[in-house]
Amino acid sequence: MVNYTFKGGIHINSPHLAEKLVVKQVPPPEQAVLLLQQKVGGEATPCVQIGDKVLTGQVIAKTLGRYSANIHASISGVVSAIEKRLIPHPSGINGICIVIDSDGKDKWIEIGKYDQDFKNYTPDEVIQKIHEAGVIGMGGAGFPTYTKISNVQDVNTLIVNATECEPGIMCDDSLMQEYSSDIIRGTEVLMYACGSYNSIIAIEDDKQEAYQSLLMSNHNDNISIVQIPVKYTSGAEKILIKILLGIEIPSGEFASDHGVLCQNVATVKAIYDAVIYNKPLVSRIVTVTGSAVKEPRNYEVRLGTSFASVVMQSKPNSNPHNIRIGGMMMGVDVPSVQYPICKITNCIFVNNIKPKSSVQSCIRCGQCNKVCPVGLLPQQLFWYAKSENIDRAMDYNLKDCFECRCCDVVCPSHIPLVKYFSFAKALHSKQTIERQKTDMARERFEFKEYRIERNKTERTDMMAKKKEELKNKMAEDKAQKDKILQAIVRVERSKKG
Ligand code: SF4
Ligand code: SF4
Incomplete structure (x- = not known):
């Protein structure tokens, strides 16, 4: 057993447990839809084309950079499409997928030598x-x-x-x-x-x-x-x-x-x-x-x-x-079950639709503060998020909220606290981007002003320098002329003498 513990958190009984934990093998599908973008990073780049025959385990899309992952054919068959399809996301967005129609053989690629x-x-x-x-x-x-x-x-x-x-x-x-x-x-x-x-x-x-x-x-x-x-x-x-x-x-x-x-x-x-x-x-x-x-x-x-x-x-x-x-x-x-299983799909909950509990006002019971596993004050964060006082929410370490929903679950007023927090974080990101844009515009303006001022100073300095050089040149010329005159005078004197 362990020596340490953590404050907060909640005990929840695991719902709907399986009677048998033995893993059931699902036969390879007739069609596999393989998403090219994982949760983190960019899309992998397809290295097959529509009509290509592929074997199970063959690389069909390669990584770009350090933050994407190779994608392999999960069945053997023919690439029938490379196109946008619905991906498992709450907003119902699309992502590029490679679609393989099975040949029913599930023939694997030759696995190279291994040790x-x-x-x-x-x-x-x-x-x-x-x-x-x-x-x-x-x-x-x-x-x-x-x-x-x-x-x-x-x-x-x-x-x-x-x-x-x-x-x-x-x-x-x-x-x-x-x-x-x-x-x-x-x-x-x-x-x-x-x-x-x-x-x-x-x-x-x-x-x-x-x-x-x-x-x-x-x-x-x-x-x-x-x-x-x-x-x-x-x-x-x-x-x-x-x-x-x-x-x-x-x-x-x-x-x-x-x-x-x-x-x-x-x-x-x-x-x-x-x-x-x-x-x-x-x-x-x-x-x-x-x-x-x-x-x-x-x-x-x-x-x-x-x-x-x-x-x-x-x-x-x-x-x-x-x-x-x-x-x-x-x-x-x-919204539905019309999605492909991805590398990160660990669980699919299929629940009967329950009527939602009605949201009441915060009664300041402090339950949410007790369960936060990272020691935040969800009640306080809620007030700042609700009033869009995002800077104050950030002062209260909103960024450390990892949206575990412990506070949501215990709130007797059924306030969807995490929805407020994710909204506040999104607003903060937007404001940060806007601030960065404003800062960049201000920096550009200040640099422009500085450049105009600098050019003016450089021109004045250059003119002064030129004037000085001209003055020195004239003085040098005069000295030269004086020397020549003195030499002529000396020559004429010696002729007379
Ligand atoms: S959702 Fe955020 S504020 Fe709420 S308990 Fe979890 S970490 Fe704390
Ligand atoms: S648990 Fe709900 S009602 Fe209680 S203080 Fe937190 S937000 Fe308010």
């Missing part, structure tokens, strides 16, 4: 393999893993985050039960790549089967498997570091500034596949749960499979549904 003894590669080669396999943070963050590893220097501790970040999500629990030895091996690979001698796998204490599986598979004294009490938001990176190591990472600093690298457990499994077997990221485990499905369950799904076909496996009822991607707390509501 199961990863120490035969250099750490840089290991990171390169992770990069080529298109691995990104699979806990929902979506940050390219090779960039995260290469950004950290002098890692003292690697933390494998095996806490389901939110109640209701079960995919990592299943993953740990089914692939515990791969996760231990993946942790060793990651320790080698980032140069850390120690690693902690943090798991919640209600996941006893997964905990026991990991314990049985672990034969490395430098890897500790630590149980932490179930309390939302213990899976948030900074909070987990505080619980495990007692290190409080100040606002504006990162785990890497303190020699700590955190990776989600599903990412570690993807790293294992990439480094030990050269296998690119073409599938993931997804939880389907919620009040509207008969069989909440975890599925291993090829990327690009439609939400609808995965949700159908859990037998949803025929009522209208509220669809939420990600956790019940920090997930986002989307």
Whole structure:
């Protein structure tokens, strides 16, 4: 168990748990829609064209820069479109996708030579393999893993985050039960790549089967498997570091500034596949749960499979549904199930639509202040956000709010506090951009004024210099003439004499 804890947070019972945690394999889809942009970074650039035949595992889009990820075909077949499609986003926006129609064969690309003894590669080669396999943070963050590893220097501790970040999500629990030895091996690979001698796998204490599986598979004294009490938001990176190591990472600093690298457990499994077997990221485990499905369950799904076909496996009822991607707390509501599974899709909630509670005025009960895990004063932030006094909200560290919704959940007046906070943050970004534009315009004007003044001074100085030079020249000429005259006078005198 751990020695440290954190203030705030809330206890929430996991809703709609699966009866069986065994992962059900979903057959490859007839059509895969692969999104080129991940949550973080730019779009990958397609390296196939419409009509090309592709094999499962083939690179179909390559990274541009350090903040995007390679995309691989998740089925074999023919590229039928490269076009904008609806992507899993609350605002219903489009993103460029490569669409592959299956040939029904699921024929894999020839996997190149690989060496199961990863120490035969250099750490840089290991990171390169992770990069080529298109691995990104699979806990929902979506940050390219090779960039995260290469950004950290002098890692003292690697933390494998095996806490389901939110109640209701079960995919990592299943993953740990089914692939515990791969996760231990993946942790060793990651320790080698980032140069850390120690690693902690943090798991919640209600996941006893997964905990026991990991314990049985672990034969490395430098890897500790630590149980932490179930309390939302213990899976948030900074909070987990505080619980495990007692290190409080100040606002504006990162785990890497303190020699700590955190990776989600599903990412570690993807790293294992990439480094030990050269296998690119073409599938993931997804939880389907919620009040509207008969069989909440975890599925291993090829990327690009439609939400609808995965949700159908859990037998949803025929009522209208509220669809939420990600956790019940920090997930986002989307209008339908017409989206493809992406690398970061860890959970799909399918809930019956409930009438919304009516919002009342703040009664200053202070409940929200007690539960904030980062020590903010949500009540105060609410007043400033509501009155659009954004500077004051920023003085109260609004930027540290990571929108966990603990304050929302406990508010007896049902005030959607986080909506106010995200609005205030957006307004702050807009104001900052406007201020930057104004500052730039002012700087441009001031520079123009300075240039005019400088040119004037330079011209005056130049004129004065020229005048001085002319004066000196005239004086020199006069002296020369005087010398000549004196010489003539001397010559005439000598003639007379
Ligand atoms: S949403 Fe923000 S203010 Fe509310 S509890 Fe979470 S971190 Fe604190
Ligand atoms: S919990 Fe709600 S009602 Fe209570 S102080 Fe906070 S905002 Fe006001």
